[in-house]
Amino acid sequence: MKEKKLVANNKKARHDYFIEETYEAGIVLTGTEIKSVRQGKVSIKESYAKVENGELILYGMNISPYEQGNRFNAEPLRPRKLLLHKQEIRKLIGYTTQKGLTIVPLTMYINKEGLAKLDIGIARGKKNYDKREDIAKRDANRRMQQAIRR
Numbered sequence: 001m002k003e004k005k006l007v008a009n010n011k012k013a014r015h016d017y018f019i020e021e022t023y024e025a026g027i028v029l030t031g032t033e034i035k036s037v038r039q040g041k042v043s044i045k046e047s048y049a050k051v052e053n054g055e056l057i058l059y060g061m062n063i064s065p066y067e068q069g070n071r072f073n074a075e076p077l078r079p080r081k082l083l084l085h086k087q088e089i090r091k092l093i094g095y096t097t098q099k100g101l102t103i104v105p106l107t108m109y110i111n112k113e114g115l116a117k118l119d120i121g122i123a124r125g126k127k128n129y130d131k132r133e134d135i136a137k138r139d140a141n142r143r144m145q146q147a148i149r150r
Helices: 011-016 031-038 067-072 086-097 128-149
Strands: 004-009 017-027 048-052 055-059 080-083 101-111 116-125
Touching: 011 017, 011 101, 011 116, 011 128, 017 086, 017 101, 031 067, 031 101, 048 086, 055 086, 086 101
Parallel strands: none
Antiparallel strands: 004 101, 017 080, 017 116, 048 055, 048 101, 055 080, 101 116
């Protein structure tokens, strides 16, 4: 069996932010939500996380309703609790109190035990010139690789 099945990827996060540190977090889902996640009907593009009352809460993640779920379907954009160790949450509180740092989800996947996991990152926002610099580096590397192949 595969190590993990990628369900959702947040490419925009790596484009818009410098990722300083990453953590693996579990996520609390209802029965129909996990079925929809296994079908890959998840979007984490516009989502972010906050620490509230000693718990990490994820906002803005869209899980489409499960077709056969009828009345058991949960609201697609509801806030969801993330599961981390207490000392990791304390670290995150320290990071988010610093100016300019936020918590963003990077990838969502199903691990080999069948559990939904989320890679979250401590992120610092990029300026426009940083983004242009990254694009220029990527283009230069691409051109070098093409020249080597020839």
